[in-house]
Amino acid sequence: MAALQNSTLEAIASNQSQLIGDWIAALEANGAARNIKEQDLRQETRDFLQLVVDGLRSESGGNIGAAGWEETRRFLEKLSSSRAQAGQESHQTAYFIFALKGPLFTLLQSHYREQPALLAEQLWEVSELLDAFGLHTIRTYQKTREGVIKRQQEELLELSTPVVKLWDGVLALPLIGTLDSQRSQTVMESLLQRIVDTGSEIAIIDITGVPTVDTLVAQHLLKTVTAIRLMGADCIISGVRPQIAQTIVHLGLDLGTLTTKSNLADALKLALTRLGNRPDERV
Amino acid sequence: MERIPILQMGEFLLVTIQVDMHDQLALRLQDDLTARIDHTSARGVLIDISALDMVDSFIGRMIASISGLSRIMDAETVLVGMQPAVAITLVELGLTLPGVSTALNVDRGMNLLRQRVGRP
Numbered sequence: 001m002a003a004l005q006n007s008t009l010e011a012i013a014s015n016q017s018q019l020i021g022d023w024i025a026a027l028e029a030n031g032a033a034r035n036i037k038e039q040d041l042r043q044e045t046r047d048f049l050q051l052v053v054d055g056l057r058s059e060s061g062g063n064i065g066a067a068g069w070e071e072t073r074r075f076l077e078k079l080s081s082s083r084a085q086a087g088q089e090s091h092q093t094a095y096f097i098f099a100l101k102g103p104l105f106t107l108l109q110s111h112y113r114e115q116p117a118l119l120a121e122q123l124w125e126v127s128e129l130l131d132a133f134g135l136h137t138i139r140t141y142q143k144t145r146e147g148v149i150k151r152q153q154e155e156l157l158e159l160s161t162p163v164v165k166l167w168d169g170v171l172a173l174p175l176i177g178t179l180d181s182q183r184s185q186t187v188m189e190s191l192l193q194r195i196v197d198t199g200s201e202i203a204i205i206d207i208t209g210v211p212t213v214d215t216l217v218a219q220h221l222l223k224t225v226t227a228i229r230l231m232g233a234d235c236i237i238s239g240v241r242p243q244i245a246q247t248i249v250h251l252g253l254d255l256g257t258l259t260t261k262s263n264l265a266d267a268l269k270l271a272l273t274r275l276g277n278r279p280d281e282r283v
Numbered sequence: 284m285e286r287i288p289i290l291q292m293g294e295f296l297l298v299t300i301q302v303d304m305h306d307q308l309a310l311r312l313q314d315d316l317t318a319r320i321d322h323t324s325a326r327g328v329l330i331d332i333s334a335l336d337m338v339d340s341f342i343g344r345m346i347a348s349i350s351g352l353s354r355i356m357d358a359e360t361v362l363v364g365m366q367p368a369v370a371i372t373l374v375e376l377g378l379t380l381p382g383v384s385t386a387l388n389v390d391r392g393m394n395l396l397r398q399r400v401g402r403p
Contacts, residue, residue: 192367199387227370232363232385232392 008122009056011111012104016053020045022103030095035086044079044096051075052129064132073136080137084144093141097134101127161187163194170271171200172264176209184220188227195233202271203228206264208239218253225258234274235259238267287312289319295396296320296358299331304338309345316349320356327396328353331389333364343378350383359399360384363392 012019023045051072058068076097083093104126112119161183166172173191177183195203205224210217221237228235238261240248248255261267285308290297296319298312320328330350338346346362353360363386365373373380384399386392 188371189367192370195387196367201387201391223374226379227367227374230362230370230373230380230385231365231367232387 005118005122007111008108008126009053011107012049012056013053015107016046016049019100019103019107020049022106023049023100026099026102027096030099031092035088048072048075048079049100064129064136072133076133076137077140080141081144084141084148090138090141090145094134094138097130097137101130104130157183157186161190163191165198165200166204166268167272167275169199169201169275170204170268171195171198171202172204172206172268174206174209174264178211179217179220181216181220184217184224188220188224191224192227192231195228195231200233202234202236202274204236204238204264204267204271206239206267207237207244208241208264210239210244213244213247215251215253218248218251218255222255222258234271236261236267236270238262238264286315289315291319291323291325294323294326294400295393296323296325296328297331298328299334301334304335304342304345306341306345309342309349313345313349313352317352317356320353320358325358326400327359327361329389329392329396330360330362331364331392332362332369333366333388335369336366338369338372340376343373343376346373347378347380347383350380354382359396361386361392361396361399363387363389 020042024041027041027045055069055072063069064073079096080093083096105123108119108122108126112122156177162174164172164174171191171194173187175187179187191203191205194200205221207213207221213221225235225237236259237255240260240262259270261270285302287298287300287302287308290299296316298316300312302308316328319325330346332346335342350360350362361384362380365385384395386395
């Protein structure tokens with residue numbers, strides 16, 4: 001594969017300011033510069049072009065995995081992760097790189113006006129290089145976004161499984177949000193562990209905050225209840241709203257072994273009766 | 284040969300599983316327990332599995348069948364001290380042990396047994 005000619009490099013290096021001007025114009029025309037401060041954009045474009053020139057001078061060629069491109073790669077990673085966190089879309093981030101193509105091609109065209117064969121070859125080289133940078137940006141962008149999503153998922157998971165002690169021997173688990181298999185696993189484990197730790201005989205699962213109950217959610221609930229029973233404790237489901245009761249019946253789900261109550265207060269009253277205490281005894 | 288001890292406390296039998304169950308041990312326990320129930324005509328059996336923190340499908344089945352068969356031998360059976368991980372595994376395996384009484388610890392298990400047998 002033909003390498004970039006030195007004269008190409010010199011042409012880029014000596015026309016930097018003009019390239020930057022055209023580049024920024026292209027970015028603004030496309031809307032990729034929105035929400036970014038004028039001076040930041042100028043700084044970023046200047047830095048990137050300088051890094052490209054430096055990289056080409058170090059003769060690393062078109063392989064952006066080479067050591068000479070390390071600075072450039074790092075710059076792009078920083079750029080795309082800051083864009084991802086600012087909520088910019090991936091194509092806008094990639095367009096930051098691809099917008100450089102136009103000005104660069106125009107420059108090369110006027111530079112190699114007399115040598116069409118060389119012009120085609122150099123255009124190809126430059127295009128390859130910029131594509132590689134663009135793809136690298138998108139890859140980093142995606143990685144950052146995935147990181148953000150993963151962190152939010154974990155936070156949600158931690159946030160949503162508090163087990164509270166209502167009374168001596170009575171635990172309550174107010175569930176909020178949809179139950180998927182991963183969440184129900186976490187919920188089940190933390191509830192069972194608390195039952196062992198506190199020696200509670202009755203656990204109340206409150207599903208007031210669960211928006212819908214489908215077959216899957218019902219199955220998770222049944223599993224939890226069965227596990228609780230196996231450990232030697234009792235379980236009451238509370239907070240069954242009218243719509244949920246209708247859904248359960250219409251779906252034909254068999255909750256035969258479950259004790260259900262319409263609200264937490266009733267469930268607590270039942271729990272205390274089962275424990276053999278009158279509610280006002282211990283207040 | 285390794286055996287799981289079966290202790291007699293009045294009219295109850297107490298089985299505490301303190302070691303990791305392996306298949307042979309579980310089968311022998313099944314034989315020993317039925318023989319002891321028959322021999323002592325015990326009214327109740329308390330099986331403590333609080334030290335058991337890992338079960339496979341076979342041991343899960345053995346726990347279910349041991350609790351089931353002592354019930355059929357006319358002894359009230361209470362399974363106590365099941366660990367959360369074991370409970371989750373049994374449920375995932377579909378072994379929900381219908382009809383077997385459970386309790387959180389030996390103390391509560393004993394109370395339950397006395398109630399069932401009809402003595403305070």
